[in-house]
Amino acid sequence: MLSVRGRRPAAVVVEPVARRLVTWGVSPNTVTVASTVVAVALSVALIPAGWHFLAAVLLGLAVASDMIDGTMARMKGGGTRFGATLDATCDRITDGALFGAVAWWMAFQHDHEPYKGLFAAALVIIVASQVTSYVKARAEASGIKVDGGLIERPERLIIGLVALGLSGLGVPYVLGGGLIILAFGSVYTVIERLVIVARSDLARETIAAPTGAKDFPDPDTAEH
Numbered sequence: 253m254l255s256v257r258g259r260r261p262a263a264v265v266v267e268p269v270a271r272r273l274v275t276w277g278v279s280p281n282t283v284t285v286a287s288t289v290v291a292v293a294l295s296v297a298l299i300p301a302g303w304h305f306l307a308a309v310l311l312g313l314a315v316a317s318d319m320i321d322g323t324m325a326r327m328k329g330g331g332t333r334f335g336a337t338l339d340a341t342c343d344r345i346t347d348g349a350l351f352g353a354v355a356w357w358m359a360f361q362h363d364h365e366p367y368k369g370l371f372a373a374a375l376v377i378i379v380a381s382q383v384t385s386y387v388k389a390r391a392e393a394s395g396i397k398v399d400g401g402l403i404e405r406p407e408r409l410i411i412g413l414v415a416l417g418l419s420g421l422g423v424p425y426v427l428g429g430g431l432i433i434l435a436f437g438s439v440y441t442v443i444e445r446l447v448i449v450a451r452s453d454l455a456r457e458t459i460a461a462p463t464g465a466k467d468f469p470d471p472d473t474a475e476h
Contacts, residue, residue: 266316270323280321280328281335287317288342292349299353300360304427305420308413315346315409340389343405344382350412351378354431370428373435380438381408387445394459396452398445403437 273283291314298307321339325331331339355374358367385405388398403411415430449455 266319266323270320270327273320274324274327278324280324280331281338283317283321283324284335284339284342287314287321288346290314291346295346295349295353299350299416300356302357303420304416308417308420311350311416312413315413318343318346340385344385347381347405347408348378350409351381354412354416354427370431373428373431376435377408377412377431377438380435380442381405383442384438384445387442387449391445391449391452394454396449396454398448401441401444403434403441408434408438 291311294307294310294314298304298310318339321335322331325335351374355371355378358371358374384401384403391398411430411434415427419427
């Protein structure tokens with residue numbers, strides 16, 4: 253939802269930064285890779301060590317650059333197919349590192365049963381977030397437009413980082429609550445997007461068989 257509605261307010265902050273980077277000759281792909289490396293390093297170094305508030309603040313700044321590279325590409329006349337693929341790939345890496353680090357902290361820093369359940373919730377978020385993106389990518393490769401969803405990447409990052417930061421300030425239960433909300437919301441979003449695809453006018457169109465696939469006889473007409 254926020255990925256569709258939140259771009260214009262964010263542009264007030266993002267565009268001046270993007271314009272300056274373009275002036276300096278920095279490429280959008282460089283920003284994409286650099287922000288991913290920083291986000292992964294912060295996740296792995298700070299979250300398992302329990303520095304949750306610091307991790308939330310610094311990761312928030314790192315992932316915000318995800319809007320900067322796209323803005324830079326538009327200022328330079330449009331992005332490339334490789335740039336779009338690189339950006340999507342790096343988004344998946346960043347999300348996996350963030351919630352993987354949270355799962356790591358849940359699994360190895362606590363022996364209580366509730367934390368084991370939250371470890372499972374973090375794993376659900378990791379898997380469901382990847383599948384959410386895959387459903388969209390695969391559907392659009394088939395010509396079916398898939399927009400929106402309950403929990404897209406902006407919602408996932410905002411809820412996750414706010415919960416992580418409040419946990420670092422000592423607020424009880426907020427990290428667990430955030431993980432549970434994201435786990436159920438992410439699974440719901442996968443189903444929601446599959447329903448959107450199923451209801452599309454193009455959903456029942458046949459597609460070409462994969463290269464190398466064998467032709468099998470129709471079971472209704474084959475000789476017995």
